[in-house]
Amino acid sequence: MMIETISEVTTQMVALTGNIQAKGVGDVCAAPPTGVEGYVNDILSWVKYGVIAIIIGAGFASSGALIVGKFGQMGRAAQIGASGLFWTVIGAIAFVTIYAILNGIVGNGC
Numbered sequence: 001m002m003i004e005t006i007s008e009v010t011t012q013m014v015a016l017t018g019n020i021q022a023k024g025v026g027d028v029c030a031a032p033p034t035g036v037e038g039y040v041n042d043i044l045s046w047v048k049y050g051v052i053a054i055i056i057g058a059g060f061a062s063s064g065a066l067i068v069g070k071f072g073q074m075g076r077a078a079q080i081g082a083s084g085l086f087w088t089v090i091g092a093i094a095f096v097t098i099y100a101i102l103n104g105i106v107g108n109g110c
Contacts, residue, residue, distance in 0.1 A: 051095055058088045 032040040062084030069078025 048099070055088060055092050055095065058084060058091070062088055 062081045065077050065084060066081025069075065069081055
């Protein structure tokens with residue numbers, strides 16, 4: 001019963017309009033609501049540079065632990081430094097990847 005109803009409605013619409021075309025949404029740019037652009041830019045810039053500062057700080061701290069551990073014959077400190085460097089690089093790769101994906105979704109304007 002439902003299928004026949006849908007078929008009849010579709011047939012009537014095609015008969016009235018002549019053709020039915022499915023059109024996609026055009027180039028729609030994501031934009032913050034009016035009046036908050038400045039706040040959004042400030043927050044995003046602080047988050048972006050905060051993450052960059054954390055990555056740089058973690059890299060220096062891990063390098064320091066690695067150097068002190070190697071020269072001071074402290075195997076555990078060197079191991080933690082090496083592990084920290086690995087996770088710092090993984091975090092930097094994740095940051096760049098996530099930033100690129102979000103930039104691809106939101107874009108730089110139209």
